Amino acid sequence: MPEGPEVEIVKRGLLAIKNQQISQIIVSNHPKYNLIQDRLSHISRVLDIHRIGKFLIWEFDSNVFAINHLGMTGIWSIQNTKEESNLQELVLKKHFKLGFHCDSGDFFMFEDIRTFGRFEIYNDDPRKFHPTLVNMGPDILDKNFSNVEFSKRLKGKGSRGRSAEIGNALLNQSIIAGCGNIYKSESLFLSNIDPRRKVNTLSDTEMNKLGESLQIVAKKALEAGGSTIRDFVTVDGYDGLMQNEFKIYGKENEPCPNCQSTIIKIKQGGRSTYLCAKCQK
DNA sequence: CCAGCAGCCTGTGCGC
DNA sequence: TGCGCACAGGCTGCTG
Missing domain, CATH: 1.10.8.50 (Helicase, Ruva Protein; domain 3)
Structure with missing residues (x-):
């Protein structure tokens, strides 16, 4: 779906989660996602979100990181869940994959129709060792593009x-x-x-x-x-x-x-x- | 190291 | 109205 500029726009929107208190993490049963619940169990905040090419790197507290790719059809949205019923409705949506529910009522929700997207957990910054990220070429949006x-x-x-x-x-x-x-x-x-x-x-x-x-x-x-x-x-x-x-x-x-x-x-x-x-x- | 291709998925729009 | 097909903004892993 998105190329570098679109991912950058998504990243800027997602930064609204920075330093919010996360009260609940909801993960779909999809086999690509159902294992990450445990690995996110200790996190309570997002410290930062970085973009490298079309990848988003989530930096949580407790030294937890995630590689997030939107694939072709991954969509992040911020939903209001002042009423509990809203939340239930959202997580039952057909292509719901993952969501962070914050104390403020904000619900940061990831949907992905074709499931080409990814959200994978690491215990160190993957930009330091993940081959795809390490070998990434110059970024089309980089002000210091060479x-x-x-x-x-x-x-x-x-x-x-x-x-x-x-x-x-x-x-x-x-x-x-x-x-x-x-x-x-x-x-x-x-x-x-x-x-x-x-x-x-x-x-x-x-x-x-x-x-x-x-x-x-x-x-x-x-x-x-x-x-x-x-x-x-x-x-x-x-x-x-x-x-x-x-x-x-x-x-x-x-x-x-x-x-x-x-x-x-x-x-x-x-x-x-x-x-x-x-x-x- | 490099090029090319199948595979991963669901939804949509088209022609018949 | 329904069916089958081609196509869709991406990446990975395998082959030669």
């Missing part, structure tokens, strides 16, 4: 460079963190680069331009409150507006905003990719 580091990872370690298509490489989080299928198409369009180009054919100038474009698109998405195609909403239930700003994503058969030629849709690695074959070389 084009040098991005290019280095894009080129890979072999002398011949990567043979993957750039459209696929941008979904590799160890190359660039926080980019997903939508912003992939948007930033390649902004860079005038054809998604089918092999990474090892890109010039340094093109890589730099791509690095810049990724940041421009991500920043714009963040300011627009994220993209709501289907499921994404803020924790307060608001849709994003970035989908109204798309230049290319989802615009098959529509005219290119630059040159008016017809936008095409192709399959790359099983995913839809949109491009203007005239503008993107």
Whole structure:
């Protein structure tokens, strides 16, 4: 579901839980979740929530951490439960997975339709040792984003460079963190680069331009409150507006905003990719 | 080390 | 109205 900017927006909303007193943790019976109840039994507060790429890292008291990923359809929301019946209703919802009930009455609830999401408990900060997190590439929202580091990872370690298509490489989080299928198409369009180009054919100038474009698109998405195609909403239930700003994503058969030629849709690695074959070389 | 692919899931929208 | 199919914003683990 969400890419880096959407996860950042979710994180900012969730920070409302910081330092609240958690009175009750409710976990669904789903096999992916039913074991975490015990491992959360000693926690009473959230100290902080961090984002790394599309992952949220929850930092609780008692030295407990969680790796939380929204997958495609994970949704956090803040619900009011002044009446006990409200709470019962919420936890019975079909895709309810996990919830933190606070003394204030706030109920922080995680739902996940396709259960691609995760909430896994650790006794140390997983950013220090979890391979996926340790190897994460530069983040598209990082103010100190390094084009040098991005290019280095894009080129890979072999002398011949990567043979993957750039459209696929941008979904590799160890190359660039926080980019997903939508912003992939948007930033390649902004860079005038054809998604089918092999990474090892890109010039340094093109890589730099791509690095810049990724940041421009991500920043714009963040300011627009994220993209709501289907499921994404803020924790307060608001849709994003970035989908109204798309230049290319989802615009098959529509005219290119630059040159008016017809936008095409192709399959790359099983995913839809949109491009203007005239503008993107 | 790298590229490609199946698999994990449910819901929706389309054509027939 | 119902059925089958393709598709959906992501990641992991396996193969070669």
